[in-house]
Amino acid sequence: MSLSEQLQEHKETLILALEQEDRERLDQWLPELRAADLSEILEEMAEDDDDLPSVLKLLDCLPLERRANVLGYLPGEVQLEVAEAMSDEVLLSVLEEMGSDERADLFNLLGEDRQEVLLRRMARQEREDLKRLASYEEGTAGAIMTSDYVAIPSGMTVSQAMMRVRQTAPDAETVYQLYIIDPEGKLAGTLSLRQLMVARPGARVDDLMIKDVISVAVDEAQEEVARLVARYDMLAVPVTDADERLVGIVTHDDAMDVAEEEATEDFHKGMSIGQLEDGVSRVPLWSLYRKRVTWLVLLVFANLFSGAGIAYFEDTIAAQVALVFFLPLLIGSGGNAGAQAATLMVRGMATGDVGVKDWSKLLGRELLVAGSLGLTMALAVAPIGVMRGGEAVAMVVATSMVTIVLFGSLLGMCLPFVLNRIGWDPATASAPLVTTLIDASGVLIYFTIATSVLTGA
Template sequence: MIQNKQEIIQLLLKYLEEQNHDKIQEFLEKYQPADIAEILKDMDAAERGKIFKLLDKGAAALVLDMLDIGTITSLLETLGPQYIAEILNEMSSDDAADLLGHFPEELRNTLLGLMQAEDAGEVQGLLEYDIESAGGIMTTEYVAIPKDITAGKAIEILRKTAPDAETIYYVYVVDSQNRLVGVISLRELIVADPDTLIEDIMHKKVISVSVDMDQEEVAEVVSKYDFLAVPVVDHDNRLVGIITVDDVIDVIYDEASEDIFRLGGSTELVDDYVGTRISRALKSRLPWLSVTMLEGIIAGQVLRGLENELRAVVALAFFIPLLTGMGGNVGTQSATVTVRGLATGDIDENNVLSVIFRELLTGVLLGIINGILVGSIAWVWQKNAVLGFIVGLAMVGNMTIAALMGALVPLTFKKVGIDPAVASAPFITASIDITGLLIYSTLARLFIGFLL
């Protein structure tokens, strides 16, 4: 992150006012594309457009890839679709497809029509895939060589094709039908005897991903095998692209942000929070709040059933917020740990029962410890041992059920094919409020005769 960003912006504005464009270009050459993008985000639209246009198109493409959608939309309005299309021509096909995928269809088609035919064709092909699949994040700019050529011939091919490839750390080997049959590292290729056939030195056990594999699963594959890139194949094992580690990092960031939002009961755009419309914020938050409100009404009905007991022993009401609050916290903790375990692959079909038992046991132990503590406080405070017993026992039951629900709900969602992160904190907390109040009201009815 740039420490003196405002000073840099003021200096650029000064050069801009003086129309000293050479000085601006010279100044920006010292900074990385990510730093330039950070500077541009904090500038006014007109000034941002003028500075951006002074970048050479190669640098502008790298900067554009670092900007959020709100800032890119501003540049579109300032510089026009034709200029942005020229920059898109300089971007790698997967980055251009990712960017265009965020635009409305009409604008996307306009930009594609203004791009060079070859580049537009590659990008259009990528846009056909689901945006969250392997096909949606792969690039078609890779290096592949036939299996029946020599190492020397392969290096000649690399010299011609490598400048257009996104990465050449791995060289993929295909047969005459473009089916993936092997892989060889650049280092192995360089040190090999020039007359050696590629099929004699290539690695035949190739890890690949299917074009329709979910991007989160792709990230798990790359993480498991420590790849810098992974090949993407179609259903006939034909090589169609590669996914590089920088795209996988973006996936991990996006998926983590999405899970955090869903755990909080929201599904808003995370790339550009400031630019998110209020209508979108309302649309993403209201459904979960409606669920919470409905469950709150049900909890109110449960409390209504406790009306006579509360009227007879007012002290019962003192501990309701504590019981529901503690239960909600335990449930949220359990859900967070479970969702995280499912996301990282630490929890699978082989250890589901042990995970459920672990969370159940944790809930019981937490309930006993806190139950003894809060029960003792209730006894001393209200000078009523039975009240202390009811509150303590309710705490044990509430925290046990909360921990169990926190684990079971995400696991159930995963089993039926729903994103476990949808088991959000509002949903878990509100559900636990109902069960906690049911436990408390049942105990109060059972022991009301001893409280009076």
């Protein structure tokens, strides 16, 4: 049974229990569900079934800590709806139980009036922390970090640090990586709990800690944070402000979410789709339309160049209509080869496998590979050329194929580097853009060759 079928069954059980007001059954079933699973069920109830009352009732059945945990997994708009149905009292307690990063995210969704009311009822330190975390720009390290880390004052002994870990354990996001803070609040070093556990109780953390810490600035792009965590196999990466003070950490699971999000964004960009705020099955239709239409319309006009090219060669075409037979094939092949080359580069640059300095080396490689691809495809298409229009047409088609595939591949390979150079995201070199550019060039190449060969010019 697949996970989704299992979840479907759980959902039906929960709904039945709700309808029958069978509290006993709910209390038996709810604890069996993991937060990630329960939140998926609630999300479907809220969005597909539009059944917010059931969501609220189910959340009410959960103990406070679990309620906060499940809520944190839900998409923003559902969190907001749930929060709006809660009294200030309840919302405050739930916020308190949430991880500091999720608390800040939910807080940012609330209306200003509600924010004011809640802030006024919080303790001073809590308020400052929340205001700070909520203030970082989306997409930066600051926006995804949590302030629930274990800070160890410099100078502590191992046994003192161990005590501190035990005290902080219930609230910290991770207790496995400890951060040693000097008297000025600066990050002096890190120490893993593993190192702490095998150390002599009387030793000082300052003598054990690793001083050469990998950290990120609070305004660092979130994809860069994810890349660091992956590269150095980190449990969490510390985030520091301009004065090198530790302000938070980004944990491995949040980094993994960012990496997935970024990969999805690049996927969509690769097909000229703008950044969606949510999964494709949930994002509003109007937003889906907007994210897709811009490039589509731009590409319509770019395609006019192909049309103009065809119009320019109208005489050649009228003289030998058979040439049109090979037009989709030739420009299609160039577009496909070019889109392949562009994709290889864009993804290579995104994963850090390809750097700008590799450009010239890759150009040589692409020349060889694209040349071989063009020759292979020319051989495949030549017999058809002979069949449809004789040897002259076959020669025109084969020559055009090699030229177009070579040109398309080189264009597809170079475009991401050029875009990167002028400060654009290389992923803008999407398959549709590359294909459209090659279409227009392909028309020119094909008919130029055809005109010169067939009219003997």
